[in-house]
Amino acid sequence: MKKSAGLVLLALVSAAGWFFFQNFEIKGLGNLEVGAREKIPSEAEPQGALASNANGVIRVASFNIQVFGQSKLNKPVVMDRLAQIVRQFDIVAVQEVRSKNQDVLPRFIDLINAGGRRYDYVISERLGRTVSKEQYAYIFDTQKVEVDRNQCYVVADPNDVIHREPYVGWFRVRGPPPEQAWTFSLVNIHTDPDEVKDEIKYLGAIYREVRDDGRNEDDVIILGDFNIDDRGLIPQVQSAGLIPTISGVATNTRGTKLYDNLVFSTKATSEFTGRSGVYDFLREFNLPLSEAIEISDHLPVWAEFSVFEGGQPGRVATIAPDAQR
16 A cells, blocks of 8 residues: 555656646756746647737737749648748738739638638739739738728839838737727838838838828838848837837848838837747747748748737727628
């Protein structure tokens, strides 16, 4: 009997030890500190920065999927990784869709949804001054957000100051009562690296134009590949009351440059929770750089927002008319 009781006690101690080290870590040796262990997000159970809006938040991301066209479609491993990445977020603004065939996004959505998810997309016309044109897209989880397809548009640029005019989408989250659900505009942008210093001068004007376009929407988020870091962005957007969310960290796959960002007014967009970051798929998938570059030369960037207008229940939201999945 004593031997049996000892074995039970040993099993309990072992289980407790396993639980401790799976969920906590010891920080430092001089001053002992125990903290919760950071969990790696997974497909089945998104954690931490990638939890679902069941917790009252949504994650909005931007991802330049470098030359996203037929060549990538023909690489099953790459496409599977891209689908895994997109599933971590509720909305992804995609730059650099580059194909004359219009099957890239439909085939990608089918792959994303193969496991039972319900993503959809909206896409711009092909944009650019040269033969090599690009499209912007928004890929979104229809169980988390809805889009008003009638209110998606390319920003007018009569003086041709932007190589690829930004693409606007109007969204509302699902879950809260419609009159309290957060509504917001996304402005998808990919500046020309050769003309970036000229193009970013117009970011404030673009923000004001979208904000004042008659839809009565004050939550306007410009996101995408700016081809310039936060220090270069700040002087160009601060006069419009905007700030870049990503700061002091590389967003390219090689870990050397900050190109991608989300820019908005924290005063107007009080729904921002203060959480944002870069999704490092090299670390998440434990990839060598050579394989990661096959996916993209950019990493996704993201920010987290409350599902409620004003950041808490009770505020009446702007209602996107005739919102469609």
